[in-house]
Amino acid sequence: MTVVEASGELTAALRVAWCVDSGTRLPLDDLLWTPRDRVPVPARPAGRPRPTTGSRAHFRKGSRRTLEDLAGELNDNVMAELCALELLCRCSHEHPGQPWSTHLALARHATDEARHAAIFRRMLADNGVDEATLTQHGANYEYGYEFPECEAGSERELVWRLLILCTVLEALAVDKLPVEIGGRDLVGQAAFARALDYIAADELFHVENGLRLTRRLCDELGLDPILERERVHGRFFGRQRDVRLAYLEADPVRAAAEIAILEAPDPDGVPYVSRTEVELRLRASFTLDECEQVERWGYNPVRHELLDAAGSS
Secondary structure, eight states, rough: OHHHHHHHHHHHHHHHHHHHHOOOOOOOOOOOOOOOOOOOOOOOOOOOOOOOTOOOOOOSSHHHHTTHHHHHHHHHHHHHHHHHHHHHHHHHHTTTOOHHHHHHHHHHHHHHHHHHHHHHHHHHTTOOOOOGSSSSOOOOHHHHHHOOOOOOOOOHHHHHIIIIIOOOOOOOHHHHHHHHHHHHHHHHHHHHHHHHHHHHHHHHHHHHHHHHHHHHHHHHOOOOOHOOOOOOHHHHHHHHHHHHHHHHHOOOHHHHHHHHHSSSOOOOOOOOOOOOOOHEEEEEEEOOHHHHHHHHTTSSBBHHHHHHHHHOO
């Protein structure tokens, strides 16, 4: 029997089981699985090139109008979506004792990430780009999977995973996506801009989902969500800083060339810069104190006027 035939038989059996009452019922707890392994490094197809450890997988060396930049940016988005999808699935799989509502929330969130990855992959194909020539990695998953401060498999580890993925990385996407959408529109890449605009709406749910789940878990564990976010933020980006510094120190000439590119004016003259999108973050259930937290991290050069108004009231 082929895999396809077996899958078809299983689907048919599940359809029958769904519609027929066998009279035998089991408590859901009796059906829960026990995770048999941990997966600190996600699998990737063999033969695909990997970026050098510490290098940026893609950074803008020229105009957004070039196929090289478009391909690199789309591929970076595919990698980010896959890492989010995989980490969310591991969160569910490794914590079967969480409430069923949590598993449903994680599954819905993961389904969004799969759809986003498919959108970017389709855009690569539409632009004639062969994915096999592009670098692949699992950086966000690897840096966000486990932490020395957390016992492996613990609920605190689950809190840290969801904090970094949903309330840091995806929340920063809420701040950064308007600038990227504006830049792609400015250079006439309307299809890319619309895809990012569509995905930006989902990010609000992802952030809200992560805030809701982590607040419940922190309340149960007696943890302060803002303090835990500060700690996992430092650990996650501290790891990246360390490998990045080692990469730069290994080749000063290469480092100087990359830094010059990164510090150069925008090649397309895009005038937009990011800010902490307070209104959007509040809509996703961030508090003003949590908005001030990300403001202190310094990722956004423009300070939002609502933060000043809140401080003076």
